[in-house]
Amino acid sequence: MKVDSIKRKGEYMSIGKGIYFHYGWKFLLADAFPLKDALNKWRDAEGHFFYETAYKEENWEEVTLPHTFNDGDLFRDRIQDAGSGQKRTMAFYRKWFEVPKNRQGQKVLIQFEKVRQTCYLYVNGILAGYHENGVAPFGFDLTQYIRFGEKNLIAVATDNTTTRNIPFCIAETPNAEDVEPGSYLQPQDEEVSKDKEGVGFFWNCNDFNPSVGGLTSPVRLYYKPQVYLTLPLYSNLLTKGCYVYGSDYEIGAGKDKNGMELSGSAKTTVEAEVRNETGKPVVAWICVDVMRHDKTKAFSFQSKPQEITSWGAEESSLSIVPTDAYKKDENGHYVPVAEEEAAPTRIDSKNVTVVKAQSGREGLRLWSIDDPYLYRVVVRLYTKDCAIDGCTVCDSAKGDAADEKAGIMCLDEQEIETGFCKIGYDKNQGVMINDAPVWLRGYAQRATNEWAAIGIAPEWLKDEDARLIKESNANHIRWMHVAAAPSEIRAFDRQGIICTQPAGDKEKENFGRQWDQRVELMRDVIIAFRNHPSIVFWEAGNNSIGKEHMREMRLLKQALDPSRGRFMGCRTINTEEVLVESEYVGTMLNRHAARFLAEHGPITETEYSREEAPRRIWDDFTPPDFDYKNKWLGKGGRKQPGGDFYDLTSEDLALANAKGYSEFFNDRIGGASHHDWYSACAALCWTDSAQHGRQAYSENGRMSGRVDAARNKKQSFDVFRVMQSKKPEVKIVGHWNYPPQDEKKYRYEEKAFDGNFWMATGEYGYRDPKHKTVYVIASDPIAKVELYVNDDLVGSCDIPQDTFVFAFPNVDITRQGKVMAIAYDYDGKQVAADTIETAGEPAKLELSVKTSPNGLLADGADVAFIDVRVTDNEGRICPLCDARIDFTLEGEGNFLGGYNSGRFDGPNKQDNVIHQNFLYAECGYNRVFLRSTKKAGAIRVTAAMKGLSPVSVKLNSVPVVLEDEALTYLNVSYPDLGDTIAPNNQDYPAVTAADLAKYVPETEQYCKILWNGQEPDTRGVRTVNKNGSIWGAVICILERMKGELGDVFDYEYDPQKERLTLTSGGHTVIAQTHQTHLLVDGKENLMDGEPYISESRQFVMEVNAIITYIEGVTAYYDDKVNVFRVEHKKRKEK
Secondary structure, three states, rough: OOOOOOOOOEEEOOOOEEEEEOOOEEEEOOOOOHHHHHHHHOOOOOOOOOOOOOOOOOOOOEEEOOOOOOHHOOOOOOOEEEOOOOOOOOEEEEEEEEOHHHHHHOOEEEEOOOOOOOEEEEOEEEEEEEEEEOOEEEEEEEEEHOOOOOOEEEEEEEEHHHEEOOOOEOOOOOOOOOOOOOOOOOOOOOOHHHEEEEOOOOEOOOOOOOOOOOOOOEEEEEOOOEEEOOOOHHHHHHOOOOEEEEEEEEEEEEEOOOOOOEEEEEEEEEEEEEEOOHHHEEEEEEEEEEEEEOOEEEEEEEEEOOOEEOOOOOOOOOOOOOOOOEOOOOOOOOOOOOOOOOOOOHHHHHHHHEEEEEEEEEEEEOOOOOOOOEEEEEEEEEEOOOOOOOHHHHHHHHHEEEEOOOEEEEEEEEEEEEEOOOEEEEOEEEEEEOOOOOOEEEEEEEEEEEOOEEOOOEEEEHHHHHHHHHHOOEEEEEOOOOOHHHHHHHHHHHHHOEEEOOOEEOOOOOOOHHHHHHHHHHHHHHHOOOOOOOEEEEEEEOHHHHHHHHHHHHHHHHHHHOOOOOOEEEOOOOHHHHHOOOOEEOOOOOOOOOOOHHHHEEEEEEEEOOOOOOOOOOOOOOOOOOOOOOOOOOOOOOOOOOOOOOOHHHHHHHHHHHHHHHHHHHHOOOOOOOOOEHHHHEEEOOEEEEEOOOOOOOOOOEEEOEEEEOOOEEHHHHHHHHHOOOOOEEEEEOOOOOOOOOOOOOOEEEEEEOOOEEEEEEEEEOOOHHHHHEEEEEEOOOOEEEEEEEEEEEEEEOOEEOOOEEEEEOOOOOOOOOEEEEEEEEOOEEEEEEEEEOOOOOOOEEEEEEEOOOEEEEEOOOOEEEEEEEEEOOEEEOOOOOOOEEEEEOEEEEEEEEEOOOOOOEOOEEEEOOOOOOEEEOOOOOEEEEOOOOOOOEEEEEEEOOOOOOOOEEEOOOOOOOOHHOOOOOOOOOOOOOOOOOOOOOOOOOOOHHHHHHHHOOOOEEEEEEOOOOOOOOOOOOOEEEEEEEEEEEEHHHHHHHHHHOOOEEEEOOOOEEEEEEEOOEEEEEEEOOOEEEEEEOOEOOOOOOOOOOOOOOEEEEHHHHOOOOEEEEEEEEEEOEEEEEEHHHHHOO
16 A cells, blocks of 8 residues: 655654753762762762652752763863873763653653763663663663653763773673672772672773763653654664665666756665564554655655564563673672673564565665765654554554544654765775775774863764864774764764774773673664764774684674675784685784785775874974973883873974875875775874873873864864865965074974983074975875965975975075965976965954854753954964963853863963863964853853953854753754765876876885784884894884783893893893894804894894794794784683
8 A cells, every 4th residue: 555645743752753852951970989889979868869759959950961071171181191081980860751641552762872881770760771881872661660641750870980090990780680780890990899890891991982971972762652663772672773775776867857966876775673562463564755855755665564563562671781691600709601602692683573665766866975965764654454452552643643534544753864875895996985986085083072171062063073074185084992973973974974983992802701792882883873874884893803703793794784885894904814704904004904905805094193293383493492392202112101202293293194194195096006905094083182192291182183172273184184185285384483583592402311201401402494494285186386485486396205295495484474385287287376474463363153053052052162363463363372362251151161282280280271261372273162051142252362452252042942842853064065966076096197206115015013913012113024034123022922921931121231131941042232143042043134223212123033932932924914923822822
């Protein structure tokens, strides 16, 4: 029976569309951990727990979701390798809501898009479920706890405890009746009771996954009939929802009957899970409307009617941790079972029938990077002439979506925003989107994606972030370690950015229960995200995994996402046996790419250009210090608290970025090296971030970003914008406000190494500003760049370094006025130019405000930002201005402040600006944020800087109906795609003349060393294969091996004598600089060369000459992937 469109009547929420459950929450920072301690700490005067209906709230804060409690902690303190110093503890949320009486008989489901780390959910005083993995979306069935027609209390306890610098953190609760949820702990700095020592989540670490706590992502509430379309929430609902995909694609331009441009055609399929809880079978079918973005219908199709089996009413599970994952030991303590004893990871849904509908071939506007067109696929579930006695299904649907004359009832509805695209791979062209090759270039980014001052961004600001990524001519983000939140992926869908989506990992392969946790998380992630067109790669791990584990992940993807054409792989794949189980290969720093890998599937470089530099430091010729004043550990130094791993200015970082990108650009399929390896590359990172920082003396964050933590553009942004462009583009590195030369300027304090750091000596050196090298970054089509100072030609360069860097030595930078770069292509035509002028003294402040397209919503959660620029009288930004700027806010808003690099609270330093009413200009500009109140009204923000007139900006917040039923869509921003389809502009065909002129082949054969499949950190020393001898930082290798083989060998290094002594199996082996032989038990053994001390102070020698003297160790060179494998059989098996 054909059903077109049935008119809809009644409430919006009547048949299953969700509402965002964001208003009317109360919040309390429990500031205690674990859960039991927090609960007891906050009993009221009568002894009630916070989740009980009789609990008396005192000093609770009213908040709107999404909400975080530690946004003010991010970037406040000096950065550490373990991350920023944000508070990690328990927090409580409460909300009263009424479920109307006419909902009686319906299901009540709740969805949390992400909570870091745990969620213990109570309804009307009863624990209704809990979820502890901290990454994937999850949901609970609240039905059995709801009081229909009455007020209901929902209460959430959440903690964001993690590993690193904490007494203990949350671990997984075994799924057994005699356990107390939230009581199992992972010891860190303190021991815990053995009966409560649990298995922690491997990815739950503060360094790789900053712990922004609270209910930080959207929450949705659904009312469903007893026969309903399930949600894609395997935890804890054991359902997979609707799977939407295209097949039999034909690519080609066309138009539909209304004249709309199309880019292809396909058959569209919907596989919908239906659950029947009536107790009796029901005959039902689905009808699908594929709606255009303008809300007009593109086409419709439907399934055949089929019987939906009923298993009766479902009761929700408190947990879906496998019951067989733990067993009791001889002491009665729950311990994890061995991996081989555990049952396979469950992926089947509980008590559902799958209804499948497929369209005929229909024209589509296909989703692509250049034209990210999204459809809304509306899936409706219908039945006819239901004859079930007392069926509340039809009673609840009647009058809402019914064709009563035909006896047809619409039982449920889901709306899925998705795009259709054909994903493929061609070994000679790379990744293909809609049969067009794309060169994927962009950044690796921590999935927390935190912002300074606001912590978490509202949905519309994620769109702004994505637009900024595309402005840099990037089209790819590799999310790192854990899955990005749905809001991040939705923004990429809307804006057209390809992404790599992991599940959960840290840095190495694990086994047993921790591995099974990873598989279960990957299952949840694939189910939740498989309808998003922007995801092209699923990442099984952040480091190498074995053959069996890779196969398990690939088969999981094939079972759950078989029809979208995506690839399952890993950041590092080291062996052919793992390769055959993967669908793409990740590399790190290009250490093991090879053509045979690219013939198997895409190769993606996952994180190159890891160097750091803060935005505020231009170069070594800029006042006030004419240097980056820091506490440098020296090249190859060991990262440690209180030391800076890098000594780089923004200019230095620009050059390092160019060197990094050049390597992968030239090694791409079709690149100048003719290696034909890479389909994608990702530089670390997109933003400066509050994690894993290596500038642990001078900075408050990891400074590897293209933008800072407030999304101010760093100089690195423009470097990548130019390098990643197909068009002729050029950018001068730096500024043109260098001061006149005199005896004090351009002096810098010299440093000397004291054995730990490079420290200031009190003596001064001098930089010659008359002979500085000026750098210009130019895109690949540029053949030559001319540099002019005040219209005088000062240099011409047609031989760039690292493909993109045109250097102009001996330029007098004290000649103020203007500097101009003029670029020419290989036909000799002028095709691009860039000019920088000397700015005058600061004369005024300029403010500009940015809100969502719908304005600043007066909901208590929305934010706006204000950009402040310090300019001269001509409106030019003053690039050296770092003055303090004070702000006042009047009206209906809360001022959140902004961000400065290098300013933080710590020992002997208290100049943090987070959540202050002031900040400092950096390079002449900065950004501040404000948050709305719940009352609409006028807001006035005034900025004042010493010596300048204050300036103000005004805005009005927009009134909002603060009722949950009114919030059915999030406040987002779509690009204006227009009626004309943008052609594919993401391929990167070779410019032959450029390749011949710019590419310089490597002179050495670089490789990497693996110890039992894992790569030690060689502290900047690249391993080289010199005629079969493997030269590398041997002590770094021994140090890594020692952790596992401490009972097998020992070593000692004397840095004064530059001598290494190794003992194992009764033998003593000595290697020393300036000696071409080893001493083995006193006898000489000739090597291929002398050990030496590298620039980074590492002892470098022929690793293969010494490593096999360790008892039980074997070593061999795998020339297919240029890897020197060092293995110890027994420890590898272990």
